[in-house]
Amino acid sequence: MISDLSSTLATDSRWHQLALQVLEGKHITSVQAEEILRTSDDELLELLAGAYRLRHKHFGKSVQLYFLVNAKSGLCPEDCGYCSQSKLSKAPIDKYRMLSADQLLDGARLAAERGSKTYCIVISGRAPNEREMTAVEMVVPQVKEKYDLKICACLGLLNDTNAQRLKACGVDRVNHNLNTGKEHYDKICSTHTYEDRVDTLKNVRSAGLELCSGGIIGMGETPSDLVSMAMELRELQVESIPLNFMHAIEGTPLEKEGNLTPQDCLRALCMMRFVNPASELRIAGGREKHLRSLQPLSLYVANSLFVGDYLTTKGQPPESDYQMIADLGFEITRTEFDSP
Template identity: 30%
Template sequence: MLNFLQSVQFVKEVEKKIIEYEKGIDFNEAIMLYEIAKHDADFVKDLANTIKQHYFKNTIELCSIYPAKVGLCSEDCKFCSQSIHHSCSIEIKDLASLEEIIDYLENIIVFPVKRFCLVTSGEKLDDLEFEKILDIYSYISKNYNILLCASLGFLTQERAKKLLKAGVVKYHNNLETSSTYFKNICSTHTQQQKIETLKIAKETGLEICSGGIISMGEDMIERIKLAFELRELKVDSVPINILNPIKGTPFEDMKIIDVNEIFLTLALFRIILPKKTILLAGGKENALKDMEKIAYECGINGCMVGNYLTTEGMGIREKMEMLESLGLEVQSNIQKLNY
C-alpha cells in the first residue's frame, strides 16, 4: 500500500494523464485509486471534481423520463417492481396515448430539461405498439425543441432506423451491473442481448446511454468493472441509479450502501469515464436524502429530474433550486415551437 506522499503523487500523475495527455486510466490504476480512497476518500473525490470541472466546468444536464408502458414485464430482474415474477403493488398501464405524454411534457416545459425519454416495460414492444410510439416521437420532434431519447427494450436495426427517422437521437439500455455479476440479478435474458442492442443503436447513428444500479449486493470491484465495460462500448452518457428496495421484489430487504461508498462510486466513474455525461438517476432521494448535494461534488454532470418509473422523485422546481444553490449552470431549455 502507498504511503501518504506516494498517494498524493499517484493522484497527481493520474490527473496529469487524464487532463494533460487525455489518456484513460487502466483497471489496475482504478483499483489503486480505490485503495487510496479507503484511507482518504477526499483525494479521489477531489480528483473527480477537478476532471469534471476541466471538461464540463459548472454545467449540469437535466433529463426527464416518462413511463409510457408500465408492468406485466416477462423478465425477472430482481430489482424491478414491474416483473410478473414478483408480487409488487403497482398500477399496470398500457401504452400511453399522445395526449397523456404531451400533458406530462407541458408540465415540465417551464424547466430547463435538455432530454426527454419514453420508457416502456417488457422485453420489447410489439409491432403495433412500436408504430404508435414512432408517431408520438414524430409529433414531439416536430413541435418541441427537446432532445428525444428512447428506452424500449431490445432493438433490431430496422427499428433503430425508424426511431432515428422519427427524431430520436439517443437510445438507452442499462447494462445494470458488471458482466460477472449480472447472473445475480436476472435469468430471463443475458447482458449480451443488451450489448447487442446498444451496438445496433450506435451503428445506426443513435447515441447510446447505458449505466447501472448500484447497491444490489455487488462490491466496488464489480462497479469498477462496469465502468470499464461501459467505456469499451463507447457509451455517450451513463445514468447511475441507486437501488430503491421495493416491497415484493427479491431485493426488498437489500441494505443500501453507505453514502460515502456511493460518493466514491460516482467519483470513480468520472475518473474512468472523464468526458462522458454521468447522471445521478433513480433512487438518489431515497438513498442520499439531504446529503444529495455532496454527490455533485464527486464529478457528476447530469441529473434525472421528476418521477421515475414506479416511484416518485423530488419535485423539479425543488431540484432546480437545490442545483442552483450549488452554483451549477443548467444546460439548455425546452421551448415549444408551435403556439
C-alpha cells in the same frame, strides 16, 4: 494557513495526480478503478476534487436536466430481480399499456416547463411490439416540433430494424442499461443475458444513434463487478451514463439489497467519472434515498440529473433540485457544453 494547507494537500494527492493523467488522455486501469472504490472516508474529499477536475474540463459548471415518463408500466415477462415491474414482483404498482399520444405530449410539456434538455420515453417489457414502435414513431416528431426536446427512448431489447426506425423518426439516443458487470448479471436476471444487452447497444450505435447506458449499484455486486461495467461502457464509448442507487422495493427478489452509504455512492460516481471522463454522468434513481444530505457533493462529479419522479418511485420536488444547483453556483443548460 488552513487554506494554503488544503490547496497543497489537494495538488499533492494521488487523486490529483491520477486526474492529471486522465486529462492527458491516459485511461485508468481496472486496478486503479477498484482503488477508487476502496478509498477511505478520510480521502474522499481529495477524491472528489480530482473527479471535479475531470467534470469541469468537459462540462464546466453546467447541469443537464432529464425528465422521464413511464409510458407503459408493469406487464413485463422478464425476471430482473431489482424491478417492481417484472413478472416476479409482488410490489403494488400501477399497471397499464402504452400511454396515448396526448398523454405523452403532456409529459413533454412538463419536461419543457421544468427546464429539461431531454425527454425520456420508457416502456416496460422485453422488446417493443409493433403497436408500441408505431406509437413512438408518431409522437416523437410532434414532441420535437412543439417543445424542441431531445428524445431518449428506452424500449427494451432492439434489433437492427427497430433501431433504424427510431433513428428515422427523430429519436436522438437510446437508453439500455448494462445494470451490472458481466459476471454478476445472471444473479439478477435469467430471462435475457448480458450479451443481449450489449448486442442492443451495438445495434443502436450501428443505426447512428447516441448511447445512454449505465447501471445500478447496491445489488450485491463486488467492486470488480462495478468496475467491469464501467470499463464496458468505456469500450462502447457511451455518451450518457445514468448511475442508479439501489432503491430496494418490497415485493421484489432483491428487496433486502441496497445497503449503501452516501460515501459508497460518491465513490462509485468518482470511479465512473475517472473511467469515463468525457461522458455525461447522471445521478439517477435512489439518489434522494442514499445520498441524502450529501447530494450536492455528487454534482461535483456528475453533470446531470432526472428532475421529477422515476418509473415507480418518487423523486424529490423539482424546486429542491433547482435550489441545490443554484447553491452550488452551477447553471442549468439545455445546450451541449463546449469544453475549453
